[in-house]
Amino acid sequence: MLTLDTHTAPRSRASSAPSSGADTAPPVPRPRTSPENLLAALAEMPADAPDAARIRSTLAEIYMPLAHREARRYRSRGEPFDDLYQVAMLGVMKAIKGFDPGYGRPFVSYLLPMVTGELKRHFRDATWAVRVPRKHQEKRTELNRFTIEFTQSRGRAPTTAETAEALGMDTDAAVELIDAATAYSALSLDAPYGDRQEEDTSLGDTLGQADHALESVVDREALQAALAELPARRRRIVLLRFFGNKTQAEIAEALGISQMHVSRLLAQTLDQLHASLMAES
Numbered sequence: 001m002l003t004l005d006t007h008t009a010p011r012s013r014a015s016s017a018p019s020s021g022a023d024t025a026p027p028v029p030r031p032r033t034s035p036e037n038l039l040a041a042l043a044e045m046p047a048d049a050p051d052a053a054r055i056r057s058t059l060a061e062i063y064m065p066l067a068h069r070e071a072r073r074y075r076s077r078g079e080p081f082d083d084l085y086q087v088a089m090l091g092v093m094k095a096i097k098g099f100d101p102g103y104g105r106p107f108v109s110y111l112l113p114m115v116t117g118e119l120k121r122h123f124r125d126a127t128w129a130v131r132v133p134r135k136h137q138e139k140r141t142e143l144n145r146f147t148i149e150f151t152q153s154r155g156r157a158p159t160t161a162e163t164a165e166a167l168g169m170d171t172d173a174a175v176e177l178i179d180a181a182t183a184y185s186a187l188s189l190d191a192p193y194g195d196r197q198e199e200d201t202s203l204g205d206t207l208g209q210a211d212h213a214l215e216s217v218v219d220r221e222a223l224q225a226a227l228a229e230l231p232a233r234r235r236r237i238v239l240l241r242f243f244g245n246k247t248q249a250e251i252a253e254a255l256g257i258s259q260m261h262v263s264r265l266l267a268q269t270l271d272q273l274h275a276s277l278m279a280e281s
Contacts, residue, residue: 056096060089067092067115072084084122086145087118087122238273
């Protein structure tokens with residue numbers, strides 16, 4: 001059973017008095033356990049369980065910085081950052097919903113491709129391809145925000161009727177809005193950039209070169225997760241060898257074992273890490 005820490009900081013004497021006779025909202029429980037344990041507990045619950053909604057909300061908060069970071073990678077491509085952040089958070093919620101701890105894979109190696117995939121899909125469909133009423137263009141951000149919040153709290157996508165009620169419109173208008181939100185196509189690199197079109201600057205002129213270091217983010221995160229799963233001694237051997245630049249002889253002396261034993265453990269551990277990373281790719 002998942003254990004939640006419900007301890008909160010003590011309130012001052014003045015703040016403890018009731019105001020206007022209103023009920024005071026209960027403190028939000030904070031998890032004592034790791035994201036992996038939260039995900040494991042979530043997998044055992046029905047999607048509509050009250051605890052499941054709280055866990056999804058907690059996990060979403062934990063991975064908000066990751067969504068923010070991934071959204072920032074795409075901020076120079078002509079789309080509002082708030083929209084990109086919402087798309088990244090939608091990827092986070094899809095990953096939380098779809099992750100199966102039974103496969104034994106680290107969550108981050110499932111999460112990152114999901115988030116970057118949502119962002120790339122967004123840019124694959126980046127601007128309005130057909131003439132869409134302005135009211136629908138303005139409502140798209142509101143629709144995206146509602147979809148994320150609903151998915152986070154309920155563990156499923158909203159129905160058309162639920163969307164219509166939340167956005168204050170009838171069902172036919174909601175259907176029209178949802179259809180309009182899919183009317184996106186790729187933004188031309190020859191499109192004028194910004195408002196000063198007289199400078200003859202295109203969007204393509206503003207794009208930088210590919211940063212291969214960024215492309216390795218998924219691999220680095222997966223490796224970090226795989227290292228965390230190693231027994232303490234094997235993990236220390238790898239860290240000393242490749243991050244501490246120690247020789248096998250120096251490692252053997254530090255651990256009080258033979259150099260041959262270090263060599264054997266290192267080879268076995270590298271094979272294990274390689275297999276783990278290949279399984280995630």
